Amino acid sequence: MSTAATVSPGARFIDPKVLVRIGSLELAARFVVEGFINGLHKAPYLGISVDFAEHRGYMPGDDIRRIDWRLFARTDRFYVKQFEADTNTNFSVLFDISKSMSFGSRGVTKLDYGRYLAACLSYLSTKQRDRVGIVTFDDDIVERVPPSAKHFDVTLHTLDKIVAGRPGALGPSLYKATEFFKRRSILVIISDFYEEPEKVIDAIKPLRFAGNDVIVFHVLDPAEVDFPYDDAGSFADMETGRKIPVVPDKLREEYRKLVQEHIQTVGQLCSRNRIDYAFLNTKVPLDHALFKYLAMRHRMTKVR
Amino acid sequence: MSFLAPLFFAAIAALGVPVLIHMIQRQRTEVIEFPSLMFVRKIPFHSLRRQRIRHRLLLLMRCAALALLIAAFARPFFRSTALAAVAGGSREVVVLLDRSYSMGYEGRWEQAKDAARGVIQDLAPDDAATIIFFDSGASSSARSTTDRASLLAAIDEAVLSNGTTRYGPALQLAQGILEDSDQPRLETILISDFQRVGVESTSSILLPPGTVLTPISVADDGPTPNVSVAGVSVQRDLFAERERAIVTARLANRGTEPIDDLRVSLQLNGRELESLPVSLEANGPGTVTFAPFTLEDAAMPISVAASADRLPQDDVFHFTVAPGDVVPVLIIRQPGNAGSASTLYLRQALAIGTSPSFVVTERSATEVTTAEIAAAEVVVLNDVGLPEGAIGSALTQFVEGGGGLWVALGEGVRWPGDNLDLLPGPIDGPADRDGRGGSLGFVDYSHPVFTVFSTPRSGDLTAPRFFRYRPLGIGPDTSVLARFDNGDAAMAEHRLGEGRVLVWTSTLDTFWNDFARNPIYLPFVHKTVEYLADYDPPTAALTAGQVLDLSAYPAAAELDVSSPNLVVRNPSADRVDTGGDGRPGFIDLREQGFYEIRDTDAPGTAPVLVAVNVDLSESNLEQVDPQELVAIVTGRAAGDRFVGEQRDLRPEDLERRQTLWWYLLIGALGFLATETVLSNRLSRAELDLDD
Numbered sequence: 002m003s004t005a006a007t008v009s010p011g012a013r014f015i016d017p018k019v020l021v022r023i024g025s026l027e028l029a030a031r032f033v034v035e036g037f038i039n040g041l042h043k044a045p046y047l048g049i050s051v052d053f054a055e056h057r058g059y060m061p062g063d064d065i066r067r068i069d070w071r072l073f074a075r076t077d078r079f080y081v082k083q084f085e086a087d088t089n090t091n092f093s094v095l096f097d098i099s100k101s102m103s104f105g106s107r108g109v110t111k112l113d114y115g116r117y118l119a120a121c122l123s124y125l126s127t128k129q130r131d132r133v134g135i136v137t138f139d140d141d142i143v144e145r146v147p148p149s150a151k152h153f154d155v156t157l158h159t160l161d162k163i164v165a166g167r168p169g170a171l172g173p174s175l176y177k178a179t180e181f182f183k184r185r186s187i188l189v190i191i192s193d194f195y196e197e198p199e200k201v202i203d204a205i206k207p208l209r210f211a212g213n214d215v216i217v218f219h220v221l222d223p224a225e226v227d228f229p230y231d232d233a234g235s236f237a238d239m240e241t242g243r244k245i246p247v248v249p250d251k252l253r254e255e256y257r258k259l260v261q262e263h264i265q266t267v268g269q270l271c272s273r274n275r276i277d278y279a280f281l282n283t284k285v286p287l288d289h290a291l292f293k294y295l296a297m298r299h300r301m302t303k304v305r
Numbered sequence: 306m307s308f309l310a311p312l313f314f315a316a317i318a319a320l321g322v323p324v325l326i327h328m329i330q331r332q333r334t335e336v337i338e339f340p341s342l343m344f345v346r347k348i349p350f351h352s353l354r355r356q357r358i359r360h361r362l363l364l365l366m367r368c369a370a371l372a373l374l375i376a377a378f379a380r381p382f383f384r385s386t387a388l389a390a391v392a393g394g395s396r397e398v399v400v401l402l403d404r405s406y407s408m409g410y411e412g413r414w415e416q417a418k419d420a421a422r423g424v425i426q427d428l429a430p431d432d433a434a435t436i437i438f439f440d441s442g443a444s445s446s447a448r449s450t451t452d453r454a455s456l457l458a459a460i461d462e463a464v465l466s467n468g469t470t471r472y473g474p475a476l477q478l479a480q481g482i483l484e485d486s487d488q489p490r491l492e493t494i495l496i497s498d499f500q501r502v503g504v505e506s507t508s509s510i511l512l513p514p515g516t517v518l519t520p521i522s523v524a525d526d527g528p529t530p531n532v533s534v535a536g537v538s539v540q541r542d543l544f545a546e547r548e549r550a551i552v553t554a555r556l557a558n559r560g561t562e563p564i565d566d567l568r569v570s571l572q573l574n575g576r577e578l579e580s581l582p583v584s585l586e587a588n589g590p591g592t593v594t595f596a597p598f599t600l601e602d603a604a605m606p607i608s609v610a611a612s613a614d615r616l617p618q619d620d621v622f623h624f625t626v627a628p629g630d631v632v633p634v635l636i637i638r639q640p641g642n643a644g645s646a647s648t649l650y651l652r653q654a655l656a657i658g659t660s661p662s663f664v665v666t667e668r669s670a671t672e673v674t675t676a677e678i679a680a681a682e683v684v685v686l687n688d689v690g691l692p693e694g695a696i697g698s699a700l701t702q703f704v705e706g707g708g709g710l711w712v713a714l715g716e717g718v719r720w721p722g723d724n725l726d727l728l729p730g731p732i733d734g735p736a737d738r739d740g741r742g743g744s745l746g747f748v749d750y751s752h753p754v755f756t757v758f759s760t761p762r763s764g765d766l767t768a769p770r771f772f773r774y775r776p777l778g779i780g781p782d783t784s785v786l787a788r789f790d791n792g793d794a795a796m797a798e799h800r801l802g803e804g805r806v807l808v809w810t811s812t813l814d815t816f817w818n819d820f821a822r823n824p825i826y827l828p829f830v831h832k833t834v835e836y837l838a839d840y841d842p843p844t845a846a847l848t849a850g851q852v853l854d855l856s857a858y859p860a861a862a863e864l865d866v867s868s869p870n871l872v873v874r875n876p877s878a879d880r881v882d883t884g885g886d887g888r889p890g891f892i893d894l895r896e897q898g899f900y901e902i903r904d905t906d907a908p909g910t911a912p913v914l915v916a917v918n919v920d921l922s923e924s925n926l927e928q929v930d931p932q933e934l935v936a937i938v939t940g941r942a943a944g945d946r947f948v949g950e951q952r953d954l955r956p957e958d959l960e961r962r963q964t965l966w967w968y969l970l971i972g973a974l975g976f977l978a979t980e981t982v983l984s985n986r987l988s989r990a991e992l993d994l995d996d
Binding site: 101102104111193195196222225230234235236237238239240241243244245247252255256259260263 | 337338340341342343344345346347348
């Protein structure tokens with residue numbers, strides 16, 4: 002949190018617990034995003050924009066309508082105006098609503114956290130006049146809202162009625178989702194990724210290879226990261242129901258190590274496949290998560 | 306350290322219980338739901354879940370409590386002498402305090418009591434003690450008590466007795482107490498003047514092994530002068546038809562110095578009749594004879610007292626003198642000088658004797674009267690037959706009424722054939738023995754007449770020679786007391802009515818035998834006449850410590866010993882129980898002096914007096930070396946002391962005495978209590994943390 006404050010001293014970090022008390026998703030999203038955007042005016046980074054971003058040399062096949070004639074007049078070379086994004090980009094959230102997402106040790110479940118994150122991003126996209134949609138899945142596609150400029154409310158409604166109840170499986174459900182996005186889209190995947198990193202990537206890669214701009218939000222509860230349990234007892238897997246007697250003191254260090262390795266591996270694999278990856282801890286305020294995401298998008302835009 | 310019940314240590318496995326509790330007590334029963342156990346499953350499984358022990362201090366306390374409980378049930382005890390002594394080296398102390406009358410010798414008694422008090426006051430709090438007072442018997446106060454006050458009170462209340470010293474009964478009582486004791490150290494303290502006379506009774510006594518016998522002597526190291534009145538003899542005679550007594554007292558000087566002008570007095574009822582000086586040699590006896598005095602109608606309490614010395618108990622001798630200790634004898638003989646000569650030896654023999662005195666009346670068969678027969682207790686028909694007529698009938702009646710008849714068969718005996726009731730059987734004519742004559746071949750020594758000859762060197766009854774006798778037929782109801790060596794009866798007894806008839810088949814003079822010239826003749830005549838007169842010698846004095854059976858006491862023959870009106874008073878004038886329930890008429894004679902027995906239903910009659918003296922063997926103050934006595938009763942040589950040595954006790958006794966289990970149990974309870982407090986605090990602290 003202190004790191005975020007240093008990075009964005011003007012940002013108002015919203016505690017997820019506060020967001021939970023706000024009944025309306027739209028209100029909560031607006032509360033986050035508006036404040037966030039206001040804070041950005043003083044921020045050193047520019048946000049994503051549908052405006053002009055850069056010129057590049059004309060390549061055969063480029064739309065000649067994008068040639069900047071004024072620059073040609075000055076330099077006698079063809080340059081193409083390139084914009085950062087299309088104003089009418091599809092924006093879809095792929096939201097993992099498997100049973101494990103209903104876990105929360107601090108009053109805020111990962112599902113709630115992801116719900117607000119999705120709402121905020123959708124709101125942000127709507128503000129940019131993107132078409133927003135959502136796909137919820139566990140071990141299969143549960144519900145799908147196709148991206149549309151008019152689907153913001155439906156998206157929020159879908160988010161609002163999500164109930165996590167079944168075991169999850171990324172592979173088959175994301176493979177099915179690949180069929181939904183024929184047109185290049187910005188896809189935000191929100192999940193806890195309780196699968197082997199290779200399997201996670203294998204599940205996401207088809208989306209990426211279909212030309213989508215994929216952003217992965219890896220959401221975990223602090224308890225899943227720190228494993229703060231003291232007393233020995235039976236731990237039950239929320240999805241499989243399997244119980245294992247556990248002595249946390251003896252496992253903690255090894256568990257933390259495995260979790261960190263898992264996070265790092267997933268992140269590394271995502272980077273290799275040009276997939277944006279962001280790890281979110283539900284104890285971190287939501288606007289900080291947004292800020293982290295947008296900063297990352299900005300850097301990648303620069304790189305790109 | 307050893308254990309009485311080591312099998313309880315099998316329960317040491319129970320120590321696993323608190324460990325198990327510690328490992329499982331905090332295991333939650335609720336199930337923690339976790340998003341995914343993917344990572345948990347990756348961690349290699351270790352059997353770790355019950356390996357963690359929480360609150361090690363609590364665990365240690367619980368284990369310690371259990372271990373102490375188990376050890377307590379195993380009943381530990383120390384075998385080591387030193388450790389056992391530390392755990393409890395208490396003693397069983399038996400104090401033997403001599404209270405025989407020799408302890409009254411100038412200050413010994415107080416010195417002995419002070420020594421006993423010192424022993425009691427030196428007792429440790431855990432020591433058990435018993436005080437045994439002994440003389441010829443032994444009695445104890447409270448046995449094996451730690452109550453010093455009662456022991457000291459018993460010493461304060463103790464008084465001297467009139468008994469003699471006998472160590473045996475006291476040591477035997479101590480032996481029983483020590484053998485019953487479970488104390489590790491046994492001690493006996495003998496406080497006495499260590500007279501040698503008491504040692505003989507210790508021959509069969511051996512105190513338990515390990516017993517320390519400590520003698521404390523209160524005897525003087527120097528000479529112990531002592532004079533005692535050893536006894537009296539009373540001679541009687543008749544003066545002016547009144548019976549008189551002449552008392553001669555024997556005295557003994559047991560000191561090493563001669564004594565001159567010792568005053569010895571004769572006392573009647575405490576009144577001095579006469580006092581005479583006497584000189585005694587060192588370690589020598591002496592006698593003093595007082596002037597005769599006339600006896601009264603009743604028994605008289607007489608005392609002979611010497612001047613008091615350091616041991617006053619034996620300086621006086623009490624006795625009773627009663628009139629009437631006389632046996633009237635009527636001798637019927639043949640008339641004339643021949644008859645008188647035949648009674649010579651018999652008459653002379655009966656003239657000698659004081660207890661009883663024989664008053665002899667000699668008559669010829671023609672002179673005797675029925676009144677004389679009736680006045681006699683014994684009638685001797687010396688070589689005469691049964692007179693005919695009234696005299697014969699009077700003799701028969703005399704015998705039937707309880708009189709004694711002695712018939713000596715000689716030449717002149719003519720017995721009427723129609724009156725053989727007085728004889729055992731018919732009498733034949735004289736029978737002669739050839740050569741040196743015959744002798745007595747069989748004698749019934751169990752008969753009172755011959756009992757006096759029964760012991761060796763008490764007279765040779767086979768010495769007299771018999772040359773002639775009158776064979777006597779023996780009837781079925783007749784017992785033969787003596788036979789000649791040819792088998793014929795020499796003496797036979799026949800009973801008629803309540804009387805007795807003794808028939809001597811030879812003469813009582815020297816015509817037919819030489820019996821009268823033998824030394825045994827005199828006692829034979831005396832015993833025969835005493836038997837026929839049914840004479841019981843009066844008892845002049847008894848000894849302290851005896852129990853008097855009134856029914857067997859001649860002087861009390863007329864008393865009803867079972868009467869509730871019988872009153873007995875001791876020399877201190879206190880009333881004495883006469884034996885209690887079931888055994889009336891028995892008196893425990895404890896005091897020196899005169900006991901008075903009176904029947905209150907017969908106020909006019911004179912009381913029966915019983916004189917009681919101390920046993921004079923006690924006045925011999927010769928000492929035995931205390932270490933010699935120790936050696937006798939402990940089985941160890943004198944000087945072989947081992948104070949503080951522990952005896953070998955059984956493990957049960959060791960454990961029961963040490964009772965270490967009690968301390969272990971307290972320790973266990975202490976641990977459990979502390980554990981309860983501590984665990985409650987820890988539980989509350991954890992609950993606060995959970996909230």
